[in-house]
Amino acid sequence: MRAPEPDNAALEILLARCARQDSAAIEELYQQVAPILLALLMGMLRTRDLAEDALQDVFVRVWRQAGQYDAHRGRTMAWLVSIARNRAIDMQRANRNWVTLESVPEPAAPAGREESTLTRNALERCLQLLSGDQRQCLVLAYQQGLSQDHIATTIGCPLGTVKSWVRRALVSLRQCLES
Amino acid sequence: MNYLRPQLLEQLAGAYALGTLRGPARARFGRLCQHNSAASAAVQRWEDRLIYLLPVVAPVAPSPQVWARIAQRIQSRPVDSKRGTGWWRWMAAGALALSLVVGISIRLLNPPLQTVAALGDDRSHPLWSVARSGDSGSLTIRALQDVRGNAQRAYELWALPRDGKPPVSLGLLPRTGSIERTLSTTQRLALLASSKVAVSLEPPGGSPSGQPTGPILYVADVGRTG
Numbered sequence: 001m002r003a004p005e006p007d008n009a010a011l012e013i014l015l016a017r018c019a020r021q022d023s024a025a026i027e028e029l030y031q032q033v034a035p036i037l038l039a040l041l042m043g044m045l046r047t048r049d050l051a052e053d054a055l056q057d058v059f060v061r062v063w064r065q066a067g068q069y070d071a072h073r074g075r076t077m078a079w080l081v082s083i084a085r086n087r088a089i090d091m092q093r094a095n096r097n098w099v100t101l102e103s104v105p106e107p108a109a110p111a112g113r114e115e116s117t118l119t120r121n122a123l124e125r126c127l128q129l130l131s132g133d134q135r136q137c138l139v140l141a142y143q144q145g146l147s148q149d150h151i152a153t154t155i156g157c158p159l160g161t162v163k164s165w166v167r168r169a170l171v172s173l174r175q176c177l178e179s
Numbered sequence: 180m181n182y183l184r185p186q187l188l189e190q191l192a193g194a195y196a197l198g199t200l201r202g203p204a205r206a207r208f209g210r211l212c213q214h215n216s217a218a219s220a221a222v223q224r225w226e227d228r229l230i231y232l233l234p235v236v237a238p239v240a241p242s243p244q245v246w247a248r249i250a251q252r253i254q255s256r257p258v259d260s261k262r263g264t265g266w267w268r269w270m271a272a273g274a275l276a277l278s279l280v281v282g283i284s285i286r287l288l289n290p291p292l293q294t295v296a297a298l299g300d301d302r303s304h305p306l307w308s309v310a311r312s313g314d315s316g317s318l319t320i321r322a323l324q325d326v327r328g329n330a331q332r333a334y335e336l337w338a339l340p341r342d343g344k345p346p347v348s349l350g351l352l353p354r355t356g357s358i359e360r361t362l363s364t365t366q367r368l369a370l371l372a373s374s375k376v377a378v379s380l381e382p383p384g385g386s387p388s389g390q391p392t393g394p395i396l397y398v399a400d401v402g403r404t405g
Contacts, residue, residue, distance in 0.1 A: 035238030142232040170193040
């Protein structure tokens with residue numbers, strides 16, 4: 001069951017207030033967004049302790065960098081998610097994230113509610129154009145935060161093959177979306 | 180200056196956003212994004228594309244101490260360090276007090292002696308002005324703009340005594356228009372003994388405990404010149 005996603009306009013207002021050092025705003029932002037980000041961080045860092053450490057770092061960073069968010073992006077969740085993912089990637093240590101294939105969820109509905117139906121369908125269509133291997137590599141990298149090294153070990157393929165799949169997947173995705 | 184070919188930039192930006200760019204290369208590219216707008220724009224485009232790979236996740240409520248630690252870390256770089264640690268520690272003992280000093284200067288109005296504090300986070304567009312009569316017997320508080328913000332909360336004004344004693348409430352701030360408030364003896368003496376006032380966010384009707392229970396939003400200098 002999925003919680004309703006916070007409204008983008010409301011999040012933008014909160015970020016603008018954070019940029020003006022409005023401390024009530026960062027607390028409101030935390031209440032709205034922290035549980036979603038924590039779930040994502042636990043997916044990448046596995047243990048709750050690590051994920052909560054990362055969550056702290058994320059919100060301190062959001063507070064300090066709120067003024068850098070470009071409101072014209074219209075994607076506050078994307079910005080917040082990227083801060084969270086980057087933190088998780090930085091925190092990963094080698095050999096920490098072995099994962100079996102069965103536990104990897106397929107990407108379901110898109111995360112961005114504010115996105116137009118046209119674009120959402122475009123991305124789903126473009127993802128379908130990828131081979132199963134390419135799509136799987138993207139999902140493991142993005143959702144689990146696996147390095148290509150770990151992906152290779154997880155699915156039992158050479159590293160070079162994985163790198164090739166990832167590279168082609170990104171190229172294909174971009175070409176498809178830009179067409 | 181390094182010039183990245185567009186194709187290479189797209190490749191690196193995509194790998195960075197996906198997370199497959201690692202190690203020193205990731206660190207280098209991250210630094211590049213901080214000063215190269217083409218690079219950061221490319222990463223943003225990739226982030227916006229890839230977010231659709233996010234799985235449907237059930238939200239997980241963080242442990243209570245997570246927010247407490249965030250609040251401490253945000254607070255640990257106060258703009259005003261002159262105030263000393265005593266008051267900070269006292270406020271931190273209550274509910275999350277995040278306080279930032281906005282150094283607003285005092286303007287002396289025409290006699291009889293009046294002092295004014297301007298409250299808000301934007302020097303050129305303060306939210307409230309606070310004036311007191313010469314003997315601090317009454318305050319006139321004027322909302323300079325209609326104060327939007329959280330309709331479920333009230334904004335309460337506090338005098339902050341110089342000797343570090345607990346804040347004393349000077350009542351609620353109006354969201355619009357102006358009010359004149361006669362101060363009690365306690366309030367008057369507290370204000371005379373204070374060089375700063377603060378605004379906290381409280382439940383409707385103000386703090387139930389007589390001390391700030393919500394975050395401190397603004398602090399301003401109050402005093403008199405001459």
